[in-house]
Amino acid sequence: MRFRGFWLLPLAVAGTIFWLSAQSHYPGGIELPPPLDKFAHAAVYAVLALAMDLALRHTQPGLPLYRRHLLILAAVALYGVSDELHQRFVPGRDCAFGDWVADTLGGALALTASSLHLLVTRRLAALSWWRGRMRRPDLSRELILVADPHWGATLTGLEAATTAHPDADWLFLGDVFDVWVGFPGMETDPQRAFLAWVDGRRAAGRWVGLWLGNREYFLDRHAGRFDLMGEGIGGSLEGEALTWEHGDLINTADRQYRLWNLVSRSGAVWLLFRLMPGGMARRVSAWMERKLRTTNAAYKLTFPRKAFRAAAEAQAGTTFLTGHFHTHEVEANGIALPWAHEGRFMVWRMGEVEEL
Structure with missing residues (x-):
């Protein structure tokens, strides 16, 4: 066994x-x-x-x-x-x-x-995880794709898209907020409003998935509120030729970020945050958000076309999606989704990715 x-x-x-x-x-x-x-x-x-x-x-x-x-x-x-x-x-x-x-x-x-x-590798199974259902109950429904909205005080575009497409399922590909740390007392009113929206969609029978990005930390305690939550590589849906990851781990040359990713999501940092007073933890979280805006600018400004194509071709026979790059790019069977900051969402419909 x-x-x-x-x-x-x-x-x-x-x-x-x-x-x-x-x-x-x-x-x-x-x-x-x-x-x-x-x-x-x-x-x-x-x-x-x-x-x-x-x-x-x-x-x-x-x-x-x-x-x-x-x-x-x-x-x-x-x-x-x-x-x-x-x-x-x-x-x-x-x-x-x-x-x-x-x-x-x-x-x-x-x-x-x-x-x-x-x-230094793309063999990232050791840091990847997922919980929930990698299958939607109704494959004929539209699947709205939201990549990197980086919401702050308002959930731009969410209510309008929900009203216009009440029957759609939803998949969020990470960086939902500027920074989101999943400890009690650290979540903001917009983050709580988003979780309430997720509860409402699921109560209505819609499938909602969240694949974590580089601005989400220790959110696994909320996994039960989503139909699917995961991190790292390996996102997919059974019965649909669709695979994905956030995209931050595509470029193996960006070792400075890889190191930050490992350290910032380590057990030592989790313990440190748990032991911090709430006010100090919120200040550290704000500092992290400021650092994320400016670090590794050279890697962020250049789309890693060769690495992206290799990652997509490793998922042959599927449409491979990422967010993270804030630019709409197509390489082989891979699509980097555009930045959803102003409510620009995409949709998976009839085996194709289109503008919503």
């Missing part, structure tokens, strides 16, 4: 750790003087963390990277504590706080190292 197969490795590693902790010496009478014994602890728990990461990626596709890593670190730390306590009952073994620190640090370093390839 899928679950058993992927969890056999972490269970085997955990069992090996437990067996080793029950021995008074390492196998073969090996003696590791300090600090080599700490390196041994770190290495073993690094393997455990990587094995758990592999299992969770394949069995829990709805876990964002930051939640997955926090869960693994908590499990590694707790198992390390139990391992050290177990050694109290083994003749010749000492329970050492330094060993537990090495255990936890080993897990953290392993997870960090395993994420470094995400700075």
Whole structure:
């Protein structure tokens, strides 16, 4: 079975750790003087963390990277504590706080190292996630596409399009607001109004999806309010030749942004925001929005045509969509949607993308 197969490795590693902790010496009478014994602890728990990461990626596709890593670190730390306590009952073994620190640090370093390839590759399954339904109940309905509206105080164009197309489904391709951080107390009145609009559309039987962009942070707590929420690569609809992503991860040459993307969505930043007073968190959020306006201007002003075409051709047989670039471009089977800032929406209708 899928679950058993992927969890056999972490269970085997955990069992090996437990067996080793029950021995008074390492196998073969090996003696590791300090600090080599700490390196041994770190290495073993690094393997455990990587094995758990592999299992969770394949069995829990709805876990964002930051939640997955926090869960693994908590499990590694707790198992390390139990391992050290177990050694109290083994003749010749000492329970050492330094060993537990090495255990936890080993897990953290392993997870960090395993994420470094995400700075330079298009193989981004490790940071991608989705929850909900990748199928619309009625494929004959129009699907309104909204890319990068960057709403501030008003939801420009939303009410007018809803009134004109009451039967349509909706797909938002990210950067819905200038910045949106999904912590209680940090959301604005327009963001709450948008979520209320989503509730209303879904109550009316319409399908609403949100694929997160580079201006959305930690919104997975709202996943249940959408029919589909996801992040990274891999957006698609069953029964329709339509695939998508936000577009911020298309250009592998933009490593400065890739690094920012990983750090800003990490478990460490999530914890930092959770511990901040509300006022400070809102000020940091505003600072992030200002920085996002001006960073990496050279990459933002030039459409990465070659990288975009390669990403589109990797989704052969589909219409591949992105937002992010604020320009309407067509390459092979790929379409970069225009900026929806002034209510310029598109629509997927009868297998074609058109102006709404």
